[in-house]
Amino acid sequence: MVAAFSLFCLHITSPVFAQDHTPVPHESAEAKLDPAKIILEHIQDAHEWHFFTLGDFHASIPLPVILYSPTKGFSVFLSSRFHQGHEIVPYQGYEMTGNKIVATDGTTVYDISISKNVLQMMLALLILVLLMTSIAKKYKTGQGVTSAPKGWQNAMEPVITFIRDEAAKPNLGPKWKKYFPYLLTVFFFILINCLVGLLPGSANVTGNVAFTIVLGVIAFFIILFSTNSHFWGHIFWPPGVPLFVKLILIPIEFASFFIKPAALIIRLFANMIAGHIIILSFVSLIFIFGEMNFFAGWGFSPLSIAFTVFIYFIEILVAFIQAFIFTNLAAVFIGQAFEGGHNDIDGHADPVIL
Amino acid sequence: MELLLPGIGILFWTLIAFGIVYYILKKFAWNAIIKGLDDRETNIADSIATAEKVKLEMAQLKSDNEALLVAAREERAIMLKQAKETKDKMIAQAKEEAKEQAAKIVADAQVTIQQQKMAALTDLKNQVGNLVIEISEKVLRKELNDRKEQENFIHQLANEVKLN
Numbered sequence: 001m002v003a004a005f006s007l008f009c010l011h012i013t014s015p016v017f018a019q020d021h022t023p024v025p026h027e028s029a030e031a032k033l034d035p036a037k038i039i040l041e042h043i044q045d046a047h048e049w050h051f052f053t054l055g056d057f058h059a060s061i062p063l064p065v066i067l068y069s070p071t072k073g074f075s076v077f078l079s080s081r082f083h084q085g086h087e088i089v090p091y092q093g094y095e096m097t098g099n100k101i102v103a104t105d106g107t108t109v110y111d112i113s114i115s116k117n118v119l120q121m122m123l124a125l126l127i128l129v130l131l132m133t134s135i136a137k138k139y140k141t142g143q144g145v146t147s148a149p150k151g152w153q154n155a156m157e158p159v160i161t162f163i164r165d166e167a168a169k170p171n172l173g174p175k176w177k178k179y180f181p182y183l184l185t186v187f188f189f190i191l192i193n194c195l196v197g198l199l200p201g202s203a204n205v206t207g208n209v210a211f212t213i214v215l216g217v218i219a220f221f222i223i224l225f226s227t228n229s230h231f232w233g234h235i236f237w238p239p240g241v242p243l244f245v246k247l248i249l250i251p252i253e254f255a256s257f258f259i260k261p262a263a264l265i266i267r268l269f270a271n272m273i274a275g276h277i278i279i280l281s282f283v284s285l286i287f288i289f290g291e292m293n294f295f296a297g298w299g300f301s302p303l304s305i306a307f308t309v310f311i312y313f314i315e316i317l318v319a320f321i322q323a324f325i326f327t328n329l330a331a332v333f334i335g336q337a338f339e340g341g342h343n344d345i346d347g348h349a350d351p352v353i354l
Numbered sequence: 355m356e357l358l359l360p361g362i363g364i365l366f367w368t369l370i371a372f373g374i375v376y377y378i379l380k381k382f383a384w385n386a387i388i389k390g391l392d393d394r395e396t397n398i399a400d401s402i403a404t405a406e407k408v409k410l411e412m413a414q415l416k417s418d419n420e421a422l423l424v425a426a427r428e429e430r431a432i433m434l435k436q437a438k439e440t441k442d443k444m445i446a447q448a449k450e451e452a453k454e455q456a457a458k459i460v461a462d463a464q465v466t467i468q469q470q471k472m473a474a475l476t477d478l479k480n481q482v483g484n485l486v487i488e489i490s491e492k493v494l495r496k497e498l499n500d501r502k503e504q505e506n507f508i509h510q511l512a513n514e515v516k517l518n
Contacts, residue, residue, distance in 0.1 A: 044357065066363075112362060121371055132384075139391075145390045160387060180388065184384050211364055218369075
């Protein structure tokens with residue numbers, strides 16, 4: 001399947017590059033293998049979707065670059081404009097340094113390109129939306145309500161009920177229905193991006209800090225808008241502790257309000273990027289050994305592949321676990337934000353002056 | 355390190371994508387799925403409750419049926435017993451009647467026999483009398499052939515007849 005995918009990509013990319021291919025002798029610097037650089041390139045975002053390099057041939061899809069500059073306004077063009085053969089050239093007053101696009105005159109430029117990560121995220125979300133709406137349509141026609149569920153319904157149902165019964169209901173109590181669509185969206189948003197990110201040749205979306213920051217900030221605002229006076233009372237005037245302890249507790253409690261979503265951001269980011277780095281490292285080991293000795297490379301490959309497969313399975317597990325942990329912790333934090341309200345019977349038994 | 359610096363592009367697109375996906379899924383997927391699951395759960399709960407109720411009803415019905423059956427059996431036994439008693443009684447009565455009838459018949463027969471016997475006896479007596487008369491007549495006729503004797507006899511008879 002992977003081979004077919006690569007061939008397919010090769011097919012659609014070759015015409016794009018046919019015109020750019022001038023027979024410039026390739027730099028012999030590639031003889032020196034730098035696994036750290038390769039791995040970092042793989043886990044970072046890019047303006048083109050690179051699949052493989054075969055000799056002089058780079059199988060990659062150029063992606064649209066969208067730039068906004070306060071002085072020049074919007075500019076939209078394909079990232080292949082920066083390449084002329086193997087030379088990297090400036091285009092429309094912008095130039096590419098590494099993965100970043102900067103203005104040649106040094107003014108600030110906002111890069112909102114459809115990069116590799118963005119494109120993959122969109123494709124993954126398209127799959128998610130199509131899948132979920134098709135399932136929803138089945139429920140609307142009564143399939144799964146008055147008859148047994150079929151196909152993808154069976155796959156998604158346990159997941160949805162698991163989130164409902166393990167994350168939403170225990171943490172959010174009677175208000176769970178209000179937050180359930182958010183929790184489901186965030187779970188499947190992370191899950192589909194993690195799983196698609198595991199496909200060979202795909203981008204590392206959930207291991208990108210910007211992606212997790214957005215999810216964390218959304219969670220932060222949802223927590224913020226769920227808070228009640230009881231919650232803030234606990235933060236700024238913790239009841240039942242001496243004054244000097246209060247002075248210590250208040251900043252800690254206040255900071256924890258920001259640390260909670262930050263922890264969500266960092267956990268997801270670190271877990272996903274670590275998984276990709278481990279897989280890439282095991283694959284790189286083959287080439288590191290191969291560079292030392294032809295037979296060492298081939299000899300080590302079965303072991304390396306075995307480890308890679310093992311890590312792959314763990315990564316699939318991690319994708320589910322991280323998606324669930326993010327969802328569950330978001331639910332826990334939201335639940336903490338409004339627990340102990342006056343109409344909450346399970347809340348703290350603090351003396352309430354009426 | 356570049357790895358830890360969020361790119362504006364991804365921040366921007368992820369935010370927009372999340373918003374759109376949240377909106378679409380909430381409107382077209384989650385509500386329908388949640389409602390479907392809820393409906394099915396209540397459906398199943400109702401079905402189980404109904405099944406339990408029906409089961410109880412069935413058990414009730416069964417015990418009712420058994421009670422009815424027992425009652426029917428008892429009734430049948432009673433009826434059989436009664437029928438037997440009636441039969442015995444009827445047989446006994448019939449026997450009694452038959453006996454009485456027989457006795458009556460026998461008694462009638464005896465009376466008739468007696469009467470017949472008496473009639474026969476009377477008849478016999480008459481016959482014997484006639485025979486005696488006839489024979490006597492014949493005898494007398496023979497003896498009265500001669501005159502003398504006739505006279506004797508008349509005398510004798512005359513003498514016998516007493517004028518009282």
